[in-house]
Amino acid sequence: MNTLEEVNDFVHHGHQEYLPHVSIDPVIFGYYQQKLKILLLRWKGLDGWGLPGGFIKRREPLSQAAYRILHEKTNLSDLFLQQFHVFGDSPYRVQERSGREYKEKFGLEVEPDNWLLERTLSIGYFALVDYSKVSVTTDYFTEDYYWFDVSDIPPLLFDQNETVEKALLTLRLQIYHQPIGYNLLPEKFTIPEIHTLYETILGKELDQRNFSKKLIALGLIKKLDERRSIGAHRSPFLYQFEKEQYEQALQEGIMHTY
Amino acid sequence: MNTLEEVNDFVHHGHQEYLPHVSIDPVIFGYYQQKLKILLLRWKGLDGWGLPGGFIKRREPLSQAAYRILHEKTNLSDLFLQQFHVFGDSPYRVQERSGREYKEKFGLEVEPDNWLLERTLSIGYFALVDYSKVSVTTDYFTEDYYWFDVSDIPPLLFDQNETVEKALLTLRLQIYHQPIGYNLLPEKFTIPEIHTLYETILGKELDQRNFSKKLIALGLIKKLDERRSIGAHRSPFLYQFEKEQYEQALQEGIMHTY
Numbered sequence: 209m210n211t212l213e214e215v216n217d218f219v220h221h222g223h224q225e226y227l228p229h230v231s232i233d234p235v236i237f238g239y240y241q242q243k244l245k246i247l248l249l250r251w252k253g254l255d256g257w258g259l260p261g262g263f264i265k266r267r268e269p270l271s272q273a274a275y276r277i278l279h280e281k282t283n284l285s286d287l288f289l290q291q292f293h294v295f296g297d298s299p300y301r302v303q304e305r306s307g308r309e310y311k312e313k314f315g316l317e318v319e320p321d322n323w324l325l326e327r328t329l330s331i332g333y334f335a336l337v338d339y340s341k342v343s344v345t346t347d348y349f350t351e352d353y354y355w356f357d358v359s360d361i362p363p364l365l366f367d368q369n370e371t372v373e374k375a376l377l378t379l380r381l382q383i384y385h386q387p388i389g390y391n392l393l394p395e396k397f398t399i400p401e402i403h404t405l406y407e408t409i410l411g412k413e414l415d416q417r418n419f420s421k422k423l424i425a426l427g428l429i430k431k432l433d434e435r436r437s438i439g440a441h442r443s444p445f446l447y448q449f450e451k452e453q454y455e456q457a458l459q460e461g462i463m464h465t466y
Numbered sequence: 467m468n469t470l471e472e473v474n475d476f477v478h479h480g481h482q483e484y485l486p487h488v489s490i491d492p493v494i495f496g497y498y499q500q501k502l503k504i505l506l507l508r509w510k511g512l513d514g515w516g517l518p519g520g521f522i523k524r525r526e527p528l529s530q531a532a533y534r535i536l537h538e539k540t541n542l543s544d545l546f547l548q549q550f551h552v553f554g555d556s557p558y559r560v561q562e563r564s565g566r567e568y569k570e571k572f573g574l575e576v577e578p579d580n581w582l583l584e585r586t587l588s589i590g591y592f593a594l595v596d597y598s599k600v601s602v603t604t605d606y607f608t609e610d611y612y613w614f615d616v617s618d619i620p621p622l623l624f625d626q627n628e629t630v631e632k633a634l635l636t637l638r639l640q641i642y643h644q645p646i647g648y649n650l651l652p653e654k655f656t657i658p659e660i661h662t663l664y665e666t667i668l669g670k671e672l673d674q675r676n677f678s679k680k681l682i683a684l685g686l687i688k689k690l691d692e693r694r695s696i697g698a699h700r701s702p703f704l705y706q707f708e709k710e711q712y713e714q715a716l717q718e719g720i721m722h723t724y
Contacts, residue, residue: 225545227487227585227587228486228487229485229486229487229488230488230587231486238530254611264554267560267585268560269555269559269560270552270553270554270555270559270587271555272555273554284682291551291552293526293549294528294552296522296527296528296529296531296550297528297529297530298529301527301528302525302526302527303525325639327524327525329485329528329682344596387571422683425680446507
């Protein structure tokens, strides 16, 4: 979609290709060197930052749509997207929209019963990646992107601040019962490394000794019979995520082996 | 909706009142005396058991729709429904449906572009209640209801066996990080009581001593300075859910106080 003609076609005939009433809005968390950030796009014509969202094709499986949208909007692929919530309660998600902004921003006349003005529920997905390894490419609709610190998210389009808050809440809940950070650490890591990761994600300090004891008690990590040699008198033990045990537990629906 | 005329109206004009493409399907778990069951309805004309589902009104907040649908279909109210997943990947959730069954079951002619035949995503909700306290009333569409044991769920309509499985998985994950059973136990309970509840929900045996130690370590329950008098030489200590601490933690997005 690179011309006004194509945008016009999307607005007036997009309902033939896409399901109305439901959008997908991915929240991409990026971690690197003790910082947790979120990927936001600046949408052309909309004067604000927002999530890389889009619509589901009429015969497209839901998860496939989430990956396609993210890839189209950011060029990101090969990351594990996890569905976390459907938003349909806020006033913005209950009402219809006005066609006025299409007229003002794009000079498009939009009929009152246009599919893009109808009530739209939003399905939230999230992922956690190492943002130093990510190269984002914006598309025609988006003129810029930026990794915002989670403690400094600007006012977002629509109700998307709520989406980001709920994604962060879910991420913070899940790090204690899913090996969610395993792709952000070396395969074998030290306690200070995972401690820093968890402090960053949770946004607060954790007592290091209790922290590691609990992670082991929960069956999330295990201590290896191996050390890393850092200096003359420093060779901390290495640890590993209990990833297989976790995946099996998830399959069986039982997370902790009490 | 009590006559064929009203059903006809729903089929042909329901899209004016309801959003197409999205349904809500609640999974109601019932616990009583060491049994975990699920409430299923037998739908008139559909020859099978299914969830008490329905559609969202065009200007109705999503959560409100979930409560309304459950109440209309079962007469249940005042229970905490929790959204857990949107289903949109299975072949059934990607394709359109056939109008043939409306003709065969109800003698209704349904036009090929009817809203009820369109692709429909399903939003799953679940709740956990004491089923001995519940009185279910079926409506016009449903001719019977039954609490099925979770280990003995019959083949359900559409893709609803997947919905039930995912709900059970979510319930089992959440009992370790939400006070999900607090309305199923007395306010002050003994370790054997909560132990039985958790064994029933998880469907497996748990070592009682380790179990109680972990629940306390997780900050989920606390030991009271109080005992229950059962017999001459039996007066076990009482425990209580750390409900307030949990709700606060949930608000803050941090579940465990490591």
